Amino acid sequence: MNHVAKRARAGSAAVLTWAGLFTAAAVLTGCTGTTSFFGDDRSPGDAIRIVPQDGAENVGAAGRLEVTVPDGRLERVRVTRTQDAEHQEVPGRIAEDGRSWEPRDGYRLGLAGKYSVEAVAVDGDGRRSARSTSFTTLVPKDRFIGYFKPENRSTVGTGMIVSFDFNRPVTRRAEVERAIRITTEPEVEVAGHWFGKDRLDFRPADYWEPGTEVTVDVALRDVEGAPGVYGSQRKKVTFRVGRSQTSVVDAAAHTMEVRRDGEVVSSVPITAGAEKTTTYNGKMVVSELHDVTRMDGSTVGFGGEYDIKDVPHAIRLTKSGTFLHGNYWESPDIFGSENTSHGCIGLRDVKGGSSDTPAGWFFERTLVGDVVQVINSADGTVAPDNGLSGWNLGWPQWKAGSALR
Numbered sequence: 001m002n003h004v005a006k007r008a009r010a011g012s013a014a015v016l017t018w019a020g021l022f023t024a025a026a027v028l029t030g031c032t033g034t035t036s037f038f039g040d041d042r043s044p045g046d047a048i049r050i051v052p053q054d055g056a057e058n059v060g061a062a063g064r065l066e067v068t069v070p071d072g073r074l075e076r077v078r079v080t081r082t083q084d085a086e087h088q089e090v091p092g093r094i095a096e097d098g099r100s101w102e103p104r105d106g107y108r109l110g111l112a113g114k115y116s117v118e119a120v121a122v123d124g125d126g127r128r129s130a131r132s133t134s135f136t137t138l139v140p141k142d143r144f145i146g147y148f149k150p151e152n153r154s155t156v157g158t159g160m161i162v163s164f165d166f167n168r169p170v171t172r173r174a175e176v177e178r179a180i181r182i183t184t185e186p187e188v189e190v191a192g193h194w195f196g197k198d199r200l201d202f203r204p205a206d207y208w209e210p211g212t213e214v215t216v217d218v219a220l221r222d223v224e225g226a227p228g229v230y231g232s233q234r235k236k237v238t239f240r241v242g243r244s245q246t247s248v249v250d251a252a253a254h255t256m257e258v259r260r261d262g263e264v265v266s267s268v269p270i271t272a273g274a275e276k277t278t279t280y281n282g283k284m285v286v287s288e289l290h291d292v293t294r295m296d297g298s299t300v301g302f303g304g305e306y307d308i309k310d311v312p313h314a315i316r317l318t319k320s321g322t323f324l325h326g327n328y329w330e331s332p333d334i335f336g337s338e339n340t341s342h343g344c345i346g347l348r349d350v351k352g353g354s355s356d357t358p359a360g361w362f363f364e365r366t367l368v369g370d371v372v373q374v375i376n377s378a379d380g381t382v383a384p385d386n387g388l389s390g391w392n393l394g395w396p397q398w399k400a401g402s403a404l405r
Contacts (some may be wrong), residue, residue: 001308001332003048004195006185007324009243011055015104016099016133016327017105027258030161045123045256047069047070047129047314048067048068048069048074048121048129048130048131048183049066049067049068049069049070049394050066050067050117050119050131051064051065051066051131052064052065052134053135054133054134054135055133055134055135056135056136057136058137058138058139059109059133059135059136060094060109060111060136060137060138060158061108061109061110061111061137061138061222061230062108062109063109063137064078065079065090065102065103065107065109065115066100066101066102067100067101067102067117067119067218068099068100068101069098069099069100069121070099071099071123072098072100072121072122072123072124073094073097073098073099073121073122074094074099074100074101074119074120074121074260075120075121075122076118076119076120077092077094077101077117077118077119077120078117078118078119079092079103079115079116079117080115080116081110081113081114081115081119082114082115082116083110083114085111090107090115091103091104091107092101092107098249101119101184102343103378106330108222109142109222110137110221110222110349111136111137111138111139111221111222111230112134112136112137112138112139112140112293113136113137114134114136115134115135115136115137116132116133116134117131117134117372118130118131118132118203118391119131119132119134123149124284128214130377138227140229140230141228142168142228142229142230143229143230143232144166144167144168144170144220144225144226144230144231145166145167145220145232145233146165146166146167146200146220146228146230146231146233147164147165147166147167148162148163148165148216148218148219149161149162149163149287149368149369149388150162150239150369151237151239152221152237152238152239153237153238153239153335154239154240154244154366154368155239155240155241155367156239156240156241156242156368156369157241157242157244157245157285157366157367157368157369157370158207158208158209158210158217158241158242158246158286158369158370158371159204159207159208159246159283159285159286159287159369159370159371159388159391160208160239160241160244160368160369160388161201161202161285161388161390161391162182162190162202162203162214162216163199163200163201163202164180164199164200164201164322165197165198165199166197166199166200166225167198168198168225168226168229168232169197169226170197170198170225170226171197171225171226171227172193172198172223172224172226173197173227173403175223175225176200176220176223176225176231176403177192177194177200177402177403177404178221178324179193179218179219179220179231179403180200180202180213180216180217180219180220181216181217181219182215182217183200183214183215183217184204184212184213184214184215184222185212185213186209186212187272188204188208188209188212189204189205190201190202190203190204190405191204191398191399191402192401192402192404193390193393193398193399193401193402194401194402194403195384195385195401197386198387201385201390202320203390203391203398205307205395205398207246207371207391209239209241209242210241210242210243210244210261211240211241212240213238213240213241214238214239214240214241215236215237215238215327216236216237216238216239217236217318217352218233218235218236218237219234219236220232220233220234221233221234225389231346236365241369242367242369243260243261244260244261244262245258245259245365245366245367245370245371245375246259246371246372247259247263247362247370247371247372247373248372248373248374248375249270249279249324249345249372249373249374249375250277250375250376251272251273251278251339251374251375251376251377251378252322252376252377253376254269254271254272254336254337254338254339255267255268255269255270255336255363256268256269256270256337256345256347256372258362258365260365263303266361268347268358268361268362269335269336269337269347269348269358270335270336270345270346270347271327271330271334271335271338271339271340271341271345271346272339272341272344272346272374272377273339273341273343273344273377273379274339274340274341274342275339275378277341277343278339278343278377278378278379279322279339279340279341279344279345279374280318280322280343280374280377280379280380280381280382280386281374281375281376281377281381281382282373282374282381282382282389282392283315283322283373283382283389283391283392284317284318284372284373284374284382284387284388284389285369285370285371285372285387285388285389285391286315286316286317286366286367286368286369286370286371286372287316287317287319287368287387287388288314288315288316288368289314289315289316289366289368290313290314290315290316291312291313291314291353291363292310292311292312292313292314292353293311293314294307294309294310294311295308295311295314295323295325296308297342302342306342308329310351310352311323311325311326311327311330311349311352311354312325312326312352312359312360313326313347313349313353313359313362314359314361315363315366315372316324316387317345317372317387318382318386318387318388318389319386320386321344322343322344322345322361322382322387322388323344323345324345324346324347324372325343325344325345325346325347325349325358326346326347326348326349326350326353326359326360327346327347327348327349327359328348328349328350328351330346332348335347335348335358345372345374347359347362371391
């Protein structure tokens with residue numbers, strides 16, 4: 001048996017193992033040593049051209065993936081990607097003339113993976129040939145991730161903003177924003193807004209409707225966020241919008257009016273920021289809830305003016321340190337009559353905290369995502385990127401901050 005026949009027999013066995021596409025007649029034909037239908041004496045499978053070439057390494061995400069034949073037609077093409085022990089078939093189609101196969105439009109190679117290509121071609125006489133190749137893609141040295149709120153399967157308030165903080169500066173903002181898809185039920189328009197190069201927030205035009213189901217599809221894996229820096233996340237999270245609760249703090253009147261589903265449920269006496277340490281005006285969104293926490297003035301620029309190790313019922317409103325919290329160290333008489341804090345909003349409480357106090361009552365009825373709005377303070381409006389304070393931007397301003405506008 002000559003070498004051509006040996007190669008043909010080896011190729012035939014490979015195809016039988018893969019998909020059982022060869023008939024007994026085809027196997028016998030492969031053993032005769034006849035020339036291939038491609039017009040030369042090579043093994044028929046050699047004429048199936050696959051790009052990237054067999055054994056290629058460090059192929060980039062933008063690399064071309066293609067299977068072609070010079071004549072005859074492609075009968076079967078299967079491309080699989082193996083990454084992190086997971087196998088995924090690459091979607092694609094054979095052209096109408098049967099001469100080529102390409103992945104679907106817009107497909108980019110996944111990095112740090114191995115691709116396997118298996119192709120079968122047939123000539124005008126019905127003789128089949130097969131070829132199998134593999135290649136590996138680039139393993140990036142530099143990766144970026146986005147830390148985001150809210151948590152998966154959480155129930156949030158109607159003012160919740162989906163917020164991503166990236167651990168590396170993003171210069172290709174449109175590509176990154178496009179890779180994060182937010183869908184809702186019922187459907188509502190959601191837009192992104194960039195704050196600098198490392199933060200991207202999403203929200204609708206108005207507060208979410210109670211009961212809305214939101215899905216955040218994060219497809220950042222292998223997206224090039226900056227030259228040579230690729231994303232590493234591929235996950236999907238969901239959250240549900242609960243009842244509506246909004247609270248308005250009037251710093252001049254020393255009160256907080258709490259509305260639930262549009263109805264006033266309580267008016268609570270408060271103390272806000274003192275004359276030299278006023279509280280921000282504007283809409284702020286609850287981002288954290290702590291039964292008890294330590295508040296050290298040195299961490300927010302106040303030196304050693306205070307260090308309270310057991311502040312009860314602490315609700316974070318801004319990244320810079322504005323809280324709405326229980327206060328047991330001031331006289332009960334100041335709530336509703338004086339502003340004495342360093343910028344926080346204080347509600348009467350007892351040491352150790354109690355559900356029977358105004359602070360305990362409000363804490364137990366608060367969700368991450370609830371809105372607290374401060375009015376009539378001598379301070380300016382909170383910056384929209386200080387915590388989840390993006391509701392202080394109008395909808396046209398918000399949409400203008402999208403890289404996809």
